[in-house]
Amino acid sequence: MTVVPTTGTATPVAAPVKRRRLRFVANPKATVGLVILGFFALVAVIGPWIAPYDPSGRSNDLLQGPSAAHWFGTTHLGQDIFSQVLVGTRSVMVVGFVAGIVATILSILVGVTSGYLAGAGSEVLSALSNVFLVLPALPLMIIITSTLPETGTLTIALVIGLTSWAWGARVLRAQTLSLRGRDYVEAARATGEKSSRIILFEILPNLTAVIASGFVGTVIFAVTLEITLAFIGIGAGGDWNWGTVLYWAQSQQALAQGAWWWFVPAGLAIALLGTALxxxxxxxxxxxSPRLRGGGKTNVKTADGHTVRMRVGFTPVLATKARSEGRETP
Structure with missing residues (x-):
């Protein structure tokens, strides 16, 4: 018997995963967002070191506009606003990402577990999510931070993370309920795999995008909530952040005095970070969702074999009828 050697090279298993990652990085929206986010992360690390002045230090340059000595101007006490924005970036980024990580971990533990398991345990976890979901976030944060003896940046991040996981848990529970009856999950259960292994290796990989999206949403919420708390005067005592800058600008009526440089830099920083996220x-x-890459349009093959570019929700029947009548398909 003559064995005919096979030609061709085997495709690595990791190639599709690598192509998917490259497709995400090549997305222009994601690229711009990651670049801006990386810039703020760099400023958060080196900001306190490169700040030209002590953000709390006073000087004789009272309420001066932007100049070579003070790029973003000064406050009513002569404090350098540029230094305040640089130093305050670290607090904003730490609170956002620590709260996002804590809330994401809790949402995975509660949401995926309650979605995969059945019985009383699942109902208890679902009820716990519902309780945290209906609690008003801002009043709850005001009460908690006001009653704590010492409120620091890490404390605020942990409190936000521990109280903002319910929405992500509900989304993950719904997705897990739709995945636990799939054939590959049933096959793994039939072979005697443990529930923990099925959740880790069969269900969680299919929830990666949902988890990432929930994490980014939680970071946006945490940053907004921390700045809101600082703006109303409830925040980390002694720690500068963008909300603290806006709080002092509002309390000293910077807008009425024409000191636009006092609140514009911090406001632009908040807008840029929110845009990046x-x-x-x-x-x-x-x-x-690949259908979103083409502006809500997708290629669909009609009954006569033609490929038609249609809006999401436009049925092939309508596309075939439009082509038969000589009209252009939307």
Whole structure:
């Protein structure tokens, strides 16, 4: 018997995963968002070191506009606003990402567990999510931070993370309920796999995009909530952040005095960080749903063999009818 050697090279198993990652990085929205986010992360690390002045230090340059000595101007006490924005970036980024990590871990533990398991345990976890879901976030945060003896940046991050996981848990529970009856999950259960292994290796990999999107949304919520608390005067005592800058600008009526430089830099920083996180979130959505990459349009093959580019929700029957009548398909 003559054995005919086979030609061709085997495709690595990891190649599809690598192509998916490259497709996400190549997304223009995700790329721009990651670049801006990386810039803020760099400023958060080196900001306190490169700040030209002590953010709390006073000087004789009272309420001066932007100049070579003070790039973003000064406050009514002569404090350098540029230094305050640089130093305050670390607090914003730490609170956002620590709260996002804590809330994401809790949402995975509660949401996936309650979605996969059945019985009283699942109902208890679902009821716990519902309780935290209906609690008003801002009043609850005001009460908690006001009653704590010492409120620091890490404390605020942990409190936000421990109280903002319910929405992500509900989403993950719904997704897990739709996945636990799939054939590959039933096959793993039939072979005697443990529930923990099925959750880790069969269900969680299919929830990666949902988890990432929920994490980004939680970071946006945490950053907004921390800045809101600082703006109303409830925040980490002694720690500068962008909300603290806006709080002092509002309390000293900077707008009425024409001191636009006091609140514009911090406001622009908040807007840029929110835009970056939103762009990353949009990139994740387009990565998960290919139909969103073409502006809500997708290629569909009609009954006569033609490929028609249609809007999402436009049926092939209508496309075939439009082509038969000589009209252009939307």
């Amino acid at each position: 939103s762009l990353v979130n949009f990139g994740i959505d387009e990565f998960v």
